[in-house]
Amino acid sequence: MPDHDRTMPPSLISGHEWLLEGAPDNQIPAHGVEPLVAMRVIDEEIVLDGIPERNLATFVTTWMEPEAQQVIAANLHRNFIDHAEYPRTAEIEQRCIRMLASLFNAPGETTGARTQGSSEAIMLGALSLKWKWRQRREAAGKPTDKPNMVFGGDVHVVWDKFCRYFDVEPRIVPLQPDKFTIGPEDVEPHVDENTIGVAAVLGTTFTGHSDDIGAINDLLVTIKNDRGLDVPLHIDAASGGFVWPFLYPDSEWDFRLEQVRSINVSGHKFGGVYPGIGWLVFREQADLAEDLVFYENYLGKRDATFTLNFSTGSAMVLAQYYNLIRLGRDGYTLVMEVMKKNSEFLAGRLESIGPFEVVGDDAEQLPLVAFHLAADADVPYDEFDIAWQVSAERGWMLPAYTMPPKAESVKMLRALVKINLNRALVSTLADDIAQACETLEKKGGASKHERQRVKTGVGY
Numbered sequence: 001m002p003d004h005d006r007t008m009p010p011s012l013i014s015g016h017e018w019l020l021e022g023a024p025d026n027q028i029p030a031h032g033v034e035p036l037v038a039m040r041v042i043d044e045e046i047v048l049d050g051i052p053e054r055n056l057a058t059f060v061t062t063w064m065e066p067e068a069q070q071v072i073a074a075n076l077h078r079n080f081i082d083h084a085e086y087p088r089t090a091e092i093e094q095r096c097i098r099m100l101a102s103l104f105n106a107p108g109e110t111t112g113a114r115t116q117g118s119s120e121a122i123m124l125g126a127l128s129l130k131w132k133w134r135q136r137r138e139a140a141g142k143p144t145d146k147p148n149m150v151f152g153g154d155v156h157v158v159w160d161k162f163c164r165y166f167d168v169e170p171r172i173v174p175l176q177p178d179k180f181t182i183g184p185e186d187v188e189p190h191v192d193e194n195t196i197g198v199a200a201v202l203g204t205t206f207t208g209h210s211d212d213i214g215a216i217n218d219l220l221v222t223i224k225n226d227r228g229l230d231v232p233l234h235i236d237a238a239s240g241g242f243v244w245p246f247l248y249p250d251s252e253w254d255f256r257l258e259q260v261r262s263i264n265v266s267g268h269k270f271g272g273v274y275p276g277i278g279w280l281v282f283r284e285q286a287d288l289a290e291d292l293v294f295y296e297n298y299l300g301k302r303d304a305t306f307t308l309n310f311s312t313g314s315a316m317v318l319a320q321y322y323n324l325i326r327l328g329r330d331g332y333t334l335v336m337e338v339m340k341k342n343s344e345f346l347a348g349r350l351e352s353i354g355p356f357e358v359v360g361d362d363a364e365q366l367p368l369v370a371f372h373l374a375a376d377a378d379v380p381y382d383e384f385d386i387a388w389q390v391s392a393e394r395g396w397m398l399p400a401y402t403m404p405p406k407a408e409s410v411k412m413l414r415a416l417v418k419i420n421l422n423r424a425l426v427s428t429l430a431d432d433i434a435q436a437c438e439t440l441e442k443k444g445g446a447s448k449h450e451r452q453r454v455k456t457g458v459g460y
């Protein structure tokens with residue numbers, strides 16, 4: 001008889017051994033268990049994870065309507081790539097792309113792709129920039145061995161990844177302690193004939209503001225006219241692409257600007273869909289390098305694919321379409337306005353609580369509050385201590401981080417105000433931050449061990 005059978009209380013029904021032995025971990029168990037047991041093993045373990053609704057760090061959707069969840073649950077078994085079998089799902093993807101292209105003011109017929117998120121969209125968009133640059137150079141009989149890409153230190157890490165994975169020199173404009181976005185004066189010295197493109201951010205990960213996209217576009221137009229260099233502009237609108245068109249419709253950052261050739265947006269951020277959906281939209285069909293499109297007929301029909309992955313779910317594509325038609329332009333506007341008003345309310349409360357400075361709350365911004373202790377704050381704690389204390393006392397996941405080079409002397413706290421953070425919750429959050437500061441005042445900051453557990457992740 002195995003040891004555990006001797007120690008197992010007789011009442012313990014077979015399959016429940018994990019209650020005493022722990023969950024299977026290193027090996028696939030020799031024998032299966034009842035579905036209910038498997039479900040309990042998982043459910044009981046993940047209660048130790050944070051509660052997504054209290055995650056103030058993530059840009060990604062943590063609440064969808066029950067009807068949307070029904071659409072998702074009913075379509076988990078549909079492989080998106082299988083266009084021959086699921087042609088209506090493929091058509092729905094195309095509708096989403098057309099709707100986004102029109103939202104971003106594309107001048108005419110265009111093309112794009114559904115992706116896993118903005119990271120895949122950026123890799124694909126930037127690859128197209130590299131291929132198009134190489135074509136232009138080859139046509140002119142010029143070398144193609146030193147491509148570079150220009151962007152600011154305010155970009156998401158995916159841009160560094162693209163450059164490393166695909167062998168492009170990153171020309172990164174550093175930030176400054178009082179300047180967290182970039183403009184034309186930063187870009188200008190870095191652009192040359194080997195620049196495959198410039199990337200600008202609409203809604204940065206660090207403070208939610210926008211690069212000076214209009215002026216960067218003007219610079220690139222001037223460079224085109226004066227030096228004959230046609231340098232395309234890609235807009236990383238991972239978060240901002242669903243915010244700016246509704247909150248700041250007159251602000252020009254999209255295809256209304258001449259040099260903007262491609263835009264990425266995360267459907268799973270302010271598009272309001274659960275994780276697993278992003279979009280890449282080109283200005284016109286010719287902006288997608290034809291060499292990057294693969295044609296295959298594995299699945300019963302000749303099909304064009306332009307993705308880094310192959311098989312993937314359809315559910316989030318359908319959920320994106322659900323949101324687009326369920327909310328419409330007025331619904332999205334309402335959602336964005338609610339989040340903006342609640343973030344303004346939170347910013348106001350924070351300024352009244354203590355020695356906090358809210359960063360750039362008078363500028364166009366994502367619905368979030370980026371804040372830090374004022375330079376002259378005379379307190380025995382810092383931003384990292386606050387992040388720890390508010391998570392220890394109330395379970396809020398509030399990230400603390402230092403800004404990218406050369407603004408790393410600035411510490412930041414950032415609270416996303418998404419649609420599930422209603423006024424009562426925002427108000428409670430402000431009270432909880434005030435309480436955490438009071439505790440820290442008394443205890444004189446967090447311990448070394450506590451500080452090691454602070455949430456510092458910035459971009460997701």
Ligand SMILES: Cc1ncc(COP(=O)(O)O)c(C=O)c1O
Nearest residue numbers: 117118119156205238266459460
């Ligand atoms: C500006 C920006 N770009 C790209 C990304 C990556 O997006 P995803 O998580 O959709 O891959 C993020 C994520 O937060 C982001 O904020």
